[in-house]
Amino acid sequence: MRRSSSIPQFLAVAVLLSAGAFVRCRLTEDGRMEEYRRRGHTWPAAWQPSTAGWQALMERRARQLEANPNTQEKWDGYIALMYSGLLTRNFTRLGFEKTRAPKELYQEVLRFVAKSIGNRGGGGASQQIPELRDEETAQYYSMDVPLPPAEEHPKKLIGVIKGGNRPTFARNHALTNRILEELKGMHEDWAKEELKKVISYGFRYYHNESQLLMHVDKVQDHVVSSIFHLDHSADSEPWPLLIEGFDGNLYEVTLEPGELLFYESAKCMHGRPRVFKGSWYTSVFTHYMPKDWPLSTEDAIFAIPESWRDVQDHAELGLPELRLVGTGFVEPCDGEYANWCSEAIPLGKGPQPSAPAEAQRKKSVAGAQERQRVIQEKWENGKFRMHEASEDPDLRGNPKRVLSYSEPDTPKAIQLSENQSGWIVFIGLMLIVALAARATKGNESKKGV
Incomplete structure (x- = not known):
């Protein structure tokens, strides 16, 4: 009779171990x-890069x-500050740079833009609003698939985009790939870093x-990136991007059709807080990451200072809210x-540097122009270098750990990831098998006696 009682005990252990895989691990x-x-973190933090302007910003x-x-x-806010200001290293002097896209590639995407807006003339001449679906819906359905009823398709709102007219989205996987x-x-030449492909998505209108x-x-993976501006309607007013440089200045960058803006997107604060006036404005967004990139949101959590809950008075600081x-x-x-009070500097109209800094800048510009000349020559001769495809062609980010708030006055807890939960289940099952094998062996030996 005692031998049969061991089976429920094993089942109880199995249930407990399996349940452990779903228990939230709180920090x-x-x-x-x-x-x-x-x-080894300290506060105040040793922001990087160490330029006076970036430190002050x-x-x-x-x-x-x-x-x-x-x-x-x-x-x-502290999470974003820690990974952008402290943990993510910079790859370039300023953090962004504007250039032209390859001519043949741009002509190809223009043809698709013209098709998507129903005007094959393209070139910014059309004022017709593209007959496209919401971007959140288009995340899941390509253009040639009939749209299901609104209540049936999933939603994934993009929180930083505001305004009464939600963006629309034209999907072309072959072209974005x-x-x-x-x-x-081009991104590797700009960042001077071997990169791994992450994602290129668009076309967002x-x-x-x-x-x-x-x-x-x-x-996690949006580290070295670019905005490829494709076209905009003829009635559009200029809609500049604001971006912070490593010199501590806020720049205003206006892109013309066919221009690319390289930028260190996980490090440089950027956005378009000016309200857009016009029918449509379309771009493609492309992201890469260095190989063996080590950083995640978790690293930022462990860099937040102990004093993060302390509240200072706005009036005493003399800064915008x-x-x-x-x-x-x-x-x-x-x-x-x-939505942004800081004064922006139009690109190319920043403060005048000192004589040594200006000499270094001219040297850097000359080097960049020479690199651009070589790249342009390769484009024109059809010899623009291609790299082997990444083994992971569609890395859309690995959250690793999902953050959730436990109490209003305590930091977010860290929840086990799917990988971590999977290991717990695996170990639990191995223990169950071992215990079962041991019990079977014991029963067999008793039967032999």
Whole structure:
């Protein structure tokens, strides 16, 4: 009789071990600070790069976050600040650069733009609004598939895009994959880094009254990126991108059709806080990551200082208020940029550098122009270098750990990832098999007796 009671015991152990795979592993503040110190973090942080302008810009943002009274916004803001200002290294001098796209590739995408807006003339001449579906729906359905009823298709809102007219989206996997492949070499030349392909997505059509809040991209894999501006309607007003440079200045960059903007998207705060005026504006967004890229959101969590909950008075700081809306940053104020108060410098009209700095800048510009000449020559001769396809052609980010808030005044806990849960299930099952084998062996030996 005793031998039969062992089976329910094994089943009970199996249930407990399997349930452990779904138990949320919470990180206490004491545990987080222990890891903070083990990793050698200090506060104030040693922001990188070490330029005076970047140091001042990051310190300013840290003080703005200190004055934010909302605990959740402070926590999310500190995560973005830690990975953009501290943990992610810079690859270039300024953090962004504008250039032209390869001519043949641009002509190909223009043909698709003309087709998608129902005007084969293209070239910005059309004022017709593209007859496309919502971007969130188009994430799941290609253009040639009939759209199911609205209540049946999933939604995935992009929180940093604001305005009454949601963006529409024209999907062309073959063309975006070609963009991802052909532009890889240009991104590597710019960043001076061997890169791994992540994703190229588009074609996104912004519409009248759209806004793109200031933000930084996800640190897991959106590291070296570009905006490929394809075209805009003839009635469109200029819609510049604002982007922060490593010199500490905020720049205003206006892209013409066929131009590319390289930028370090997980590090440089960027957005289009000016309200767009026009029928449509379309671009493709392409992202790469260095090989063996080590950073994730978890690293930023362990870099947040112990004083992150402390609240300072806005009046004492003398700085604009900084709020978070989803993953977007907002400085509420009046004026042309209603969601960002900092004054922008049109690209190419920044403050005059010192004589030694100007000499170095001219040297860098000359080198960049020479690299651009060589690349252009390769394009024209059909010898633009191609790289072998990545073994992981469609890396859309690995969240690793999902963050969730446990209490209003404590930081977000860390939930086990699918990989971690899978290991727990595997180990649990191995233990069950071992225990069962042991029980079977014991029963057989008893039967032998």
